[in-house]
Amino acid sequence: MLNKYIQPQRYVRRLKALASSLARPITNYEAEALTDFVYQKTLAFNRATALDFDMGSERLLLAVSMASAGHSPGAPCRVLDFGGACGAQYKLATLLFDDLPFRWAVVETPSMVRKARALETQSLKFFEDISSALAWLESIDLANSNSVLQYLKDPLQTVRQLLDLSPRIVLWERLMLSDGATRAGKQRTMLFNHGPGAVPAGFRNRPVVNDIIRLSRADFLAAHEARYRPRATTDEAGFSTYLFSRQG
Numbered sequence: 001m002l003n004k005y006i007q008p009q010r011y012v013r014r015l016k017a018l019a020s021s022l023a024r025p026i027t028n029y030e031a032e033a034l035t036d037f038v039y040q041k042t043l044a045f046n047r048a049t050a051l052d053f054d055m056g057s058e059r060l061l062l063a064v065s066m067a068s069a070g071h072s073p074g075a076p077c078r079v080l081d082f083g084g085a086c087g088a089q090y091k092l093a094t095l096l097f098d099d100l101p102f103r104w105a106v107v108e109t110p111s112m113v114r115k116a117r118a119l120e121t122q123s124l125k126f127f128e129d130i131s132s133a134l135a136w137l138e139s140i141d142l143a144n145s146n147s148v149l150q151y152l153k154d155p156l157q158t159v160r161q162l163l164d165l166s167p168r169i170v171l172w173e174r175l176m177l178s179d180g181a182t183r184a185g186k187q188r189t190m191l192f193n194h195g196p197g198a199v200p201a202g203f204r205n206r207p208v209v210n211d212i213i214r215l216s217r218a219d220f221l222a223a224h225e226a227r228y229r230p231r232a233t234t235d236e237a238g239f240s241t242y243l244f245s246r247q248g
Contacts, residue, residue: 083148
């Protein structure tokens with residue numbers, strides 16, 4: 001009679017279903033679980049996080065220094081941050097350059113833009129497309145893109161589109177390039193690896209599975225040859241970083 005009401009098998013099935021749902025991978029960059037996680041991490045971003053050189057602090061320092069060189073006093077450094085999530089790179093830059101004004105435009109997916117709009121200021125704005133960001137910026141001192149190209153359907157087209165805007169400096173961080181032909185693949189990471197800083201409370205770690213395209217390194221470099229020259233490069237743990245300056 002007691003088993004009729006307790007039914008332990010039913011609760012076991014529910015626990016298994018819950019465990020399965022928690023382990024189910026995120027396969028869409030616009031998934032709310034991912035955008036909210038990155039948003040909460042950005043809110044918690046602080047000066048201690050800025051000292052984490054794994055996120056490219058020293059390279060952003062160099063890029064902003066080069067992009068703002070020769071500016072008249074009080075003139076903002078105008079940055080187009082392609083794929084800049086909720087603006088962590090902006091927060092990093094303002095910590096590294098607390099006396100330099102910025103005009104910083106982040107271009108992101110619609111879901112990320114909707115989430116990040118709460119963080120907008122007079123100096124930081126979020127846009128769903130490059131043309132809208134450019135209209136607000138008017139000109140570009142620095143084009144910054146951190147770990148984005150490999151997640152695009154046509155990364156080479158995006159490289160050319162950004163270079164056609166003639167930014168003075170271009171910083172490509174954490175690229176997954178191919179030393180042969182451009183090729184497609186899959187990447188599996190964990191949610192807690194996304195975004196800089198400590199993991200905020202209330203989140204459970206889950207797999208994140210993405211389609212990626214490893215752009216041919218030769219094609220990537222060829223797109224820059226006519227107008228840009230490389231100033232710094234690194235290759236670490238399967239990721240490449242390139243810093244370019246415009247010629248002339």
